[in-house]
Amino acid sequence: MSSDSRRSTFLFSAISAMGLVLGFVVAAFAISSTQDDPGRTGFQGGVKLRGVILAAPYPHLMTPPSAKYPQGRAIPLASANGKRGVGGQAKRLNGQIVELRGFIVRRGDGEMMQVTRRIRRAKDQTPFAMTKPTRLGRWRLSGEICDGQCVLGIMKPGRGLAHKACANFCIAGGIPPMFVTEKPVEGSQFMLLGGPDGGPMPASMYDKVGPFITVEGRLERRGNLLFFFIDPAKAEVR
């Protein structure tokens, strides 16, 4: 190989190498800086709550009406220890007054408490007044079934089809699923899901977790939280 040819090959290879490195630098900026915004989420640590624990359709705590929550506060519960629910403890203590410690994740009007310690039955079991559930009739709503924990802020982002397997994994582990509607319904975009019998969401709905769907079901308000008891036969991917 002549020295001219060698020089030309070296120059071309050097330019190719620089082109590769530069191309990767530009691509890193172009792809990373155009990721979607995970959106605003909130976190509140060191929370202590007292109220009635209910197991169905998924564990949630009802607190007495207050100035901030005139209808009472209903907050879904999950374990702070990974992708696990607190269904076992909630069933054992169903309907009793308990004391909880943990932290709250929040996005928009949706919130969930991650329980950090074993749920304890409160010593004082004096009943308190709770607002009765309000039946809001049958609704056909469009939105996405998400696992409540990730969508509210444990993961950023924590929804969508890329996250579907994780969401299924969480829901199967007992994390309460939530339906996130396109537009607010009765003032809320986040509602706790349940099955037509008032129990947990049927397993047949796992295929519908992630994509944008339309589903029909019974809507109910308990405290400040909407409950959507969906009919799997009336669900379709849009």
Added chain:
Amino acid sequence: MSVRYEPVLWWRAKWVYDAVLILAAGLYVYLYIRVAPAYSEFTRPVDIQILRMRATGTCAFLMLTAILCIGPLARLDARFLPLLYNRRHFGVLTFAMALAHAWFVLDWYFNYSSTPKLIGLFTANTSYGQVLGFPFEIFGVFALAVLFILAATSHDFWLSFLTPPVWKALHMLIYPAYASVVAHIAFGYLQDVENGAFAIVVVGCAATVLTLHLITGLREGAKDAQGAAADESGWVEVGAPGDIPENRAKIVTLAGGERVAVFRYDGKVSAVTNVCAHQNGPLGEGKIVAGCVTCPWHGHQFDPATGRAPAPFTDKIATYRVRLLGGIVFVHEQANAPGTAAEPIILTTSAAEGA
């Protein structure tokens, strides 16, 4: 080229090649995770775990795209050949990047559960009957498995053990793997993002790979279509000796599709098969170095008159008989057994000029 197997042979060009790759991939991941997000107006930052899986996943995709572009580019412009020499290291590094992506995904999306991560990967989403929500992870698993097989068998030991045709066929799995990666992205991440920038990158990359292969394939097809017919005695016209560049070859496609590389060197003309014994590289696109046909892919060498690798190496390739008649070079369509000496044409000055 070696007579015994070393784990990996290193020389300066390889170090530089690998350093450039590691620099490009390292910079990509660092900038993606640490620098570029600062230029986004996020209300809350994307989780570091998700940034890691996105950075390594997109980097592996870009690396795979680059790997698949090198082959056709080298066919279209010989100056890209140096990029081809060490492509196996590029492949192994891409596998490492893809493995890191898989690890970060498992350690975030499939972690923190009593179900083992790998079981969760295959059981969490089983919606195989639908397009939206299809378990796109399976495409990634297939691509990663292929990249692992290719990385694990990239050493020359496997080439010799499996034989070049089997090895080559195995490594052609890179194309289904690439298609699988594109499907992995299309059914997964692209279904979620509102910003179309990454979709443009993915379509651009896939279109580039496809276009380059189509152009190269059409060019090669056109060459093959010009397959020269032999006369009754089996001789095929190559052309005047002056048509063959000095120390280079003219490739002739025989009627059966077999390609013959006819080299002019040192006042002589010899013909050998166009297929290198090492990895089926195109010998006719190489050149004569130190009196030997030198494969453009990995530098394997053969004596053009005997088809034998210089001692102590033992590789052999097929040779062809050649003759000069009326100032025209002819090659016989019947290949000699690999390593069979074939008398070269000795060119006179006037014949060498093609007069």
